[in-house]
Amino acid sequence: xxxRALAVSVDGVLGQKSIAxxxxxxxxxxxxxxxxxxxxxxxxxxAWPTTCTPPSRKSPRPRVCRRRLAAVENTAHxxxxxxxxxxxxxxxxxxxxxxxxxxIRSVLVxxxxxxxxxxxxxxxxxxxxxxxxxxxxxxxxxxxxxxRDPRATVCLFTDQWPGPWMHVExxxxxxxxxxxxxxxxxxxxxxxxxxxxxxxxxxxxxQNRVLIRVNPQRVVRxxx
Numbered sequence: 034x035x036x037r038a039l040a041v042s043v044d045g046v047l048g049q050k051s052i053a054x055x056x057x058x059x060x061x062x063x064x065x066x067x068x069x070x071x072x073x074x075x076x077x078x079x080a081w082p083t084t085c086t087p088p089s090r091k092s093p094r095p096r097v098c099r100r101r102l103a104a105v106e107n108t109a110h111x112x113x114x115x116x117x118x119x120x121x122x123x124x125x126x127x128x129x130x131x132x133x134x135x136x137i138r139s140v141l142v143x144x145x146x147x148x149x150x151x152x153x154x155x156x157x158x159x160x161x162x163x164x165x166x167x168x169x170x171x172x173x174x175x176x177x178x179x180x181r182d183p184r185a186t187v188c189l190f191t192d193q194w195p196g197p198w199m200h201v202e203x204x205x206x207x208x209x210x211x212x213x214x215x216x217x218x219x220x221x222x223x224x225x226x227x228x229x230x231x232x233x234x235x236x237x238x239x240q241n242r243v244l245i246r247v248n249p250q251r252v253v254r255x256x257x
Contacts, residue, residue: 126163
């Protein structure tokens with residue numbers, strides 16, 4: 034009896050599938066038309082202790098790779114999660130707010146249409162709730178990336194090298210003009226700029242600036 038891995042990508046019924054070579058068994062094509070006895074699997078890798086006998090309700094239950102199954106199910110159903118087993122605490126948000134008060138330096142990572150990553154040096158700030166804030170022209174590539182895929186990663190750091198840093202993952206929201214004008218004013222005021230003048234408002238409109246807000250879903254920071 035050998036262990037093999039079965040690739041399942043069906044809604045309860047197995048069609049023609051192949052046994053994948055995972056190093057614990059031999060790759061052999063098989064044709065199964067019986068019903069999947071366990072249900073609830075849209076796509077997964079399972080290790081099945083069997084020869085070439087099709088599975089049945091009397092067969093032993095397969096050992097499912099839970100981590101891979103969760104990732105596949107999230108992808109199949111359009112759900113995204115950076116942090117399925119971690120949570121952002123109040124202390125994390127407070128630490129992020131305090132850290133951002135001492136620096137504006139950061140790198141924002143977004144996802145391109147082809148799945149690749151784009152990194153952009155950005156000035157940033159954080160509000161009292163620990164939400165990251167940054168601004169950029171609406172026509173920039175990073176805005177287009179976030180409109181397709183709101184997942185964002187930000188690394189904040191100081192001018193000391195090597196020095197303190199914080200890593201933040203979350204989902205981005207984009208606020209556009211004219212509704213974004215008071216938000217942009219509040220953001221640039223945090224950075225010490227005078228936002229009360231007509232010159233400031235004209236600059237925001239000319240550059241067609243948007244405000245990007247990243248709500249943290251995971252925070253990685255050095256231990257104090």
